[in-house]
Amino acid sequence: MVFSTTSNNIAIECLSGNIAAQTDIDAVVNAANAQLMPGGGVAGAIHRAAGPELAEACAPLAPIAPGQAVVTGGYRLPNPYVIHCLGPVYGVDEPAAERLAACYRNALRRAEEQSMQSLAFPAISTGAFGYPFDLAMRVAFATVLEQTNTLQSVRLIRFVFADERACDNAVEILQTLTS
Structure with missing residues (x-):
């Protein structure tokens, strides 16, 4: 399922799939660790798809808070850019919502600085960092809107979820914020 809505003439999409396989997007957003190195989840998938050049490009930019x-190049990804964001560890990095x-906000700023037209976000901090999915998506969608x-x-902001269930939950949240 793909869900799409608009806000101020900007398309906002939700779909399930592989964040590292978004062929029509200028930048994928990496749910990074502080050292910007390969890890599990989204960071692992993006680094595996991009190749070792991504870790080399990230090294001098780390650590981030x-x-x-x-921003780095996308290397072997189908995207020219990767925007690396360090989300908060829920219950540790407070205030987590801020x-x-x-x-x-900062990912969108980096996209604007590079004149990007499209970017794809994962559900930042909802994996190993423990942020409850519904709470995280409310923050994400409210901020993007x-x-x-x-x-x-x-012109296009896409949210890519690992499975249909997460996508369906996210769509429900986005619909409550846009209705």
């Missing part, structure tokens, strides 16, 4: 975002919102009135180049 929760809420920060940095730091998570900063991830989405708030930012759409400031965007000049970005």
Whole structure:
């Protein structure tokens, strides 16, 4: 299932799939660790698809703090760019909601700085970092919707979820925020 809505003439999509296989997107967003190195989950998938050049490009940019975002090339990914964000560890990096919102705001800022037209987000911090999915998606969608009135180049914001169930839950949350 693909769900699409618009806010300030910017498309916002939700779909299930592989974040590292978004062939029509300028940048995929990496749910990174502080050292920007390969790991599990989204970071592992993106680094495996991009090849070892991604870790080499990340090394001088690390460490980053929760809420920060940095940009590298996409290397072997089908995307010219990767935007790396460090989400908060839920219950540790407080205030978690503010730091998570900063991830989405800063990723959009980096996209605008590079005149990107499209980017794809994972559900930042909802895996190993323990952020409850529904709470994280409320923060993510509210932040993105708030930012759409400031965007000049970005025209498409996609959220990519690992499975249909997560996607369906996210769509319900987005619909409550846009209705």
